[in-house]
Amino acid sequence: MREKRNSILCPGCRKLISRNEEYCPYCGLKRPGKRLPDLFQRWSATPSEIVRPLIIINVVFYLLTLLLAPIQLGGLHNPLNFLSPGNQSLLMVGATGTMPIFHLHRWWTLISASFLHGSLLHLLFNMVALNQLGRITADIFGLHRFLIIYMVSGVIGFYISTLAGIMFTIGASASICGLIGALLYYGKSRGGEFGSLVIEQVRGWIIGLVLIGLFLPSINNWGHGGGLLGGLVLAALLGYQERRPAGRIIRQLALLVVLITLAVLCWAAFQSCFYFLR
Numbered sequence: 451m452r453e454k455r456n457s458i459l460c461p462g463c464r465k466l467i468s469r470n471e472e473y474c475p476y477c478g479l480k481r482p483g484k485r486l487p488d489l490f491q492r493w494s495a496t497p498s499e500i501v502r503p504l505i506i507i508n509v510v511f512y513l514l515t516l517l518l519a520p521i522q523l524g525g526l527h528n529p530l531n532f533l534s535p536g537n538q539s540l541l542m543v544g545a546t547g548t549m550p551i552f553h554l555h556r557w558w559t560l561i562s563a564s565f566l567h568g569s570l571l572h573l574l575f576n577m578v579a580l581n582q583l584g585r586i587t588a589d590i591f592g593l594h595r596f597l598i599i600y601m602v603s604g605v606i607g608f609y610i611s612t613l614a615g616i617m618f619t620i621g622a623s624a625s626i627c628g629l630i631g632a633l634l635y636y637g638k639s640r641g642g643e644f645g646s647l648v649i650e651q652v653r654g655w656i657i658g659l660v661l662i663g664l665f666l667p668s669i670n671n672w673g674h675g676g677g678l679l680g681g682l683v684l685a686a687l688l689g690y691q692e693r694r695p696a697g698r699i700i701r702q703l704a705l706l707v708v709l710i711t712l713a714v715l716c717w718a719a720f721q722s723c724f725y726f727l728r
Contacts, residue, residue: 594704603628607677624677631681
C-alpha cells in the first residue's frame, strides 16, 4: 500500500507544509490539513494559471455565437468587424444593456456579457490584455481575490453603463479594467520601486483605453470606467496577498462568485442552443 501523503498546499497561502501542522508556519492558518480541499487548487498550480481557463471560456463562447447565427465577415470594409457574430446571436447568448435588462428583464446578462465578443479582433485584443494583466493581478492578489475582482468588476462596469443608457454591450474589457483598477490601488498602497513599476505599466493601459475610447465610438467607455472603479474599490476592500493571505470569508466568497458565474454561463449556453434548435 502507498503511504499516505504527508505534504499539502496550505489553503491560506498555498505554501508546501506538513499535513499534521497545527498552524501553518507561513500564514498561521489553524489546522490547515483538516480543512476541506480547496477546489481552486485543481485549476492551477499557481494563481496566474487561472487565466488560461478564463481565456478558453471566452474563446468557446465566441465560437458559440458564431455558430448560432449568420456570421458577418466585414473584413473588406472594416477589419474591426471581421468574423462578427450577429446581434441576434449575441443577444441570445447573453449580451447586456438597457434593452436586455429593462425590456427583457435578463439581469443575468450582467455576468454573461463579460464572456462575449463582437469580432475576432475584439476577442484577440481582450485576451492579450487578460493574459498580461490577469497573470500579474493573480500573483499579487492571490487566486481567490483575483476571481472576485475580475468577475464582480465586470458586473459593476456593465451595471453602470446600463444606468448611463448603453443599449447593447458585450466584452471582457469591463472586467479587464477592473484588474487595472486593482493594480492601480496596489501600486499606490504598496509604494516603493515595485509599486511604482506597477503604476507605470497600468498608466500605459489607461492611456491606451482612453485613446481607443476617443477614436472608436462603439467603445463602452461607461463600462470601462465603471469596471476600473469597481476593481479599485474591491481591491481596497479585499486587500492583497502581501498584506494578508486570503481568509475563509474571501475563499468562500470566491467560490460563490465562481459558482454563480458558471451557472449563468451554462444557462446562457443551454437556452441559446434550445432556441436555435427549436
